[in-house]
Amino acid sequence: MTLQEQELAAVFAHLTEEAARDPLDTQTLLATLVEGGRRLFDALGATVQYSPGGNSAIQTDGTDDALRALAAEAAGWQEGPGYDVRTTGCALIDVDVTIQPTRARWPRWTARVRDLGHGRVTALPLPAKDGPAGALVLFGPHSGSLDEKALSLARSFADAAASTLSLQREVTESRVLAGQLEHALSSRVVVEQAKGILAALHGLSLDEAFNRLRRHARSHQRKVQDVAREIVEGRDFPIDP
Template sequence: MAQAPLPPQDALAALGRIRLDAAGVDDVLNTVADLARRSIPGAAEVSVTLLRDGTAQSVAVTGELAFRLDEWQYEQGRGPCLDASVSGDALSVPDTAGEDRWPDWGSRAAEAGVGSSLSIGLPIQEAVVGTLNVYGRAPRSFDGDSIGLAKTFAAYAAAALSNAHLYSDTAILAEQMRAAMETRAVIEQAKGIVMGERRCGPEEAFSLLAKISQDTGHKLRDVAAALVTRATGESR
C-alpha cells in the first residue's frame, strides 16, 4: 500500500532524526528518496544516481518506473540525470514529450507515463558525483517550491554519502575529486563562452551544450572541452 503524502516540514523533520553515524548509506538514501517522493509536490517516483569511474548506478529507487527511467539514460549514455551529475546543475524537463535536449529518452519517458522530471546534481562529497532524480506524471509538475525542496533533499543525500566514507583509499579519493572538479570546471568554462557569444543566460547555454552532445553523440564533457580548446586557440 502506498504511504500517505507528507507535509514538507514533516519530511524535513524526519530527515533531521536520521542518525548518519548509525544508519547504513543504503538505508539513508532509500529513506531520503521515499521522503522526497511523499513530500515534493508533483513527485510520482524518485531515485538517486551515483556516477563512479564513468559508470552510473541507481542506488535508491522508490519504484520500478524510476529504475527504468534511469536505466534508459545509462544505456544511451546521456540524459538529464547524467548531465546533472557531471555539471552539478539542477536540470528540469518540464515536458518530456517535447524535450529536445534528450529527445529519445524524453519520448520513452512520455510513453511510460512520465510527463516531467527534475535532476538535482549532488554536491561533490568524498569524490562522489550523482543526482537526485524526481519524476512527475504530468507535464510541468514542478514549480519553484518543488525545485527548492528537491535541492534540500539532494543536499541531505550528499551529506549521507560523505558520512559513509565510500572511498577509503586516499590516493583514489584525491584522483576522483580532481577529475570530477575538472569536469565541472570545463563545463562552466564552456557555458561562459556560449553566454558571451550568444548573449544568453546560463540555462540556455547549458541547453545548447546538451543539444550538441545529443546531436553529435559525444559526451557533454568532451563537447565542452572542444569548445574551450577552440576558444582558447582563437584568442591567441
C-alpha cells in the first residue's frame, strides 16, 4: 500500500468514525471531508456542497474561512463547478479558471477564486441512490493537475465519502421514522385506553365510545389523542352524548 493509499484509509476511517457519532452531525462530516481531500491530494484548498435528494437545504464547507464563504455564496449564486457538478452529477477535471470561457461561465465565482490565488480546480460528484447529492471541489495552483492515478484515487475518495454521508442520512431518517412510529403507537394506546374507560362508564360499545370521543374532539377543535389523554389521566371530563 502506498503512502497516499494509507492516507486514504486513515481519512476514510476518520469519516466513518464521525458518521457513527451520536448525535449525528453532517456538518462535522463535511469538514472532515474537505480537510481530507486537501491533505490527500496536496490541494491548496477544498470546498463541498451537499444537498441530498436535491430538495433540502444546501450544506457547505471549506478548508479555510475564505473558501467556506465562497462555498456558501456559490450555492446562492448557482454558479461554479461545485454547483454544476452537484446538479448534473458529472465531474469537471482540471478546469483552468483563468481563461475567458470559464470566466464567462461563472463570472462571480471565477473572480473570487482568482482573487484568492487559485488557478485550477477539479470537482467530483458525491453520488447517492436518488441522484447526485453534492460535489467536492479541489483547488490547485495555476499549473499542475492530478495525474491519472491520483485522479482515480480522488474519485474513489469522493465515492466513499458519499457512501458515508448517505449512510448517515439513512440512520437519521430511520431515527426520525422510529420516533414518529413510537409517538403514533403511544397515541393509539392512549386512545384505546380512553375508549375502554368511556365504554365502562357509560355502558357503550368500544365503537360507540370512540365515536363520542371523536365527536367531542371535533366540536371543541381539539385532537382526539389530547382528549383521550385527559380521560386516561382521570380528569373531570364531560363527554357529549
